[in-house]
Every structure is written in C-alpha cells, then in structure tokens.
Amino acid sequence: ISSRHADDLTYLEMDKEDVLKISHDVGDKLTRAEVDIVTKHPIQASTLFRIKNYSKDQGRAAKASNPLMPEGSYRHVLWNFLLTRQYGEGFAKMVTDAHEIGDREGEVVEIHHVDYHNNAIGRRWALEKNVTEADILPRVLSDPKVIRKD
Numbered sequence: 001i002s003s004r005h006a007d008d009l010t011y012l013e014m015d016k017e018d019v020l021k022i023s024h025d026v027g028d029k030l031t032r033a034e035v036d037i038v039t040k041h042p043i044q045a046s047t048l049f050r051i052k053n054y055s056k057d058q059g060r061a062a063k064a065s066n067p068l069m070p071e072g073s074y075r076h077v078l079w080n081f082l083l084t085r086q087y088g089e090g091f092a093k094m095v096t097d098a099h100e101i102g103d104r105e106g107e108v109v110e111i112h113h114v115d116y117h118n119n120a121i122g123r124r125w126a127l128e129k130n131v132t133e134a135d136i137l138p139r140v141l142s143d144p145k146v147i148r149k150d
Contacts, residue, residue: 033098055079070148080122
C-alpha cells in the first residue's frame, strides 16, 4: 500500500499487481475496472471480496437446493443488496458496474444488460428498510421485475 497526495488530502492505494495476486489467491478473476476500484479503496478490499464471494456461495447453494433457481440473478441481486447496505448505493453501483465492463474473454455482452438490471433491483431493495437478506431469495423467485436467467 502506498499513499498519494492531492487537494490537501492523502489517499491510500494498493499496487495493481498486489490486487491481481489477491484476486488470484481468492479465486476471483477481476476486470481491469474492478482492479482499479480495489486499488483505490484498499481499506474496503477485504470486505468487497468477502461480500462478492459470499454472494457467489449463496447463489450456488440456492441452485443446489433448487435446480430451477436462477443462480446468476440471485447472486447479482444479493451482491448489490449487501454492498448497498454496507457502503451505500453509489459505491455499490460503482463496484458492480466495474464488474460488468466486459474485458473478460468469452463473455456474451448481452448478459451484462441483464446483470445491470438485476444489480439495480438489489440496490433498490437494500434501500427499503423492511427488506432483510432472508427476503432476497423469495423476491428473486417471485418479483416480475427480476430478470431470471441461467
């Protein structure tokens, strides 16, 4: 971690190579835009990886218990819900938009449009005070606004 100074403020930054090594160690291939965010927000890095991996694990578990479960849709809604609750809507959008910037080989561009849509739903639900994490799975299955893919 290094620091840089701008506008009378000091900012901490991680080295991009260190971010790539951490992402590799936790089994997460990041886009260049995601690397840039983690580089500029080193204090949040651990929690960002934890929430992303937790959402993946929950998606896999839901799919394992119900083969009709739209794993990707649930994962993206839950990920945005948790990020928004932790860091606010703007930061969650910045992080998950960076994930959708398609610089990963072999990905279909259209899938990103679905993910942007479901990401926004997760952030919106996070702003509803009466919605809990336990509510997300049934809502993903029943809300007609969620695009269910997989």
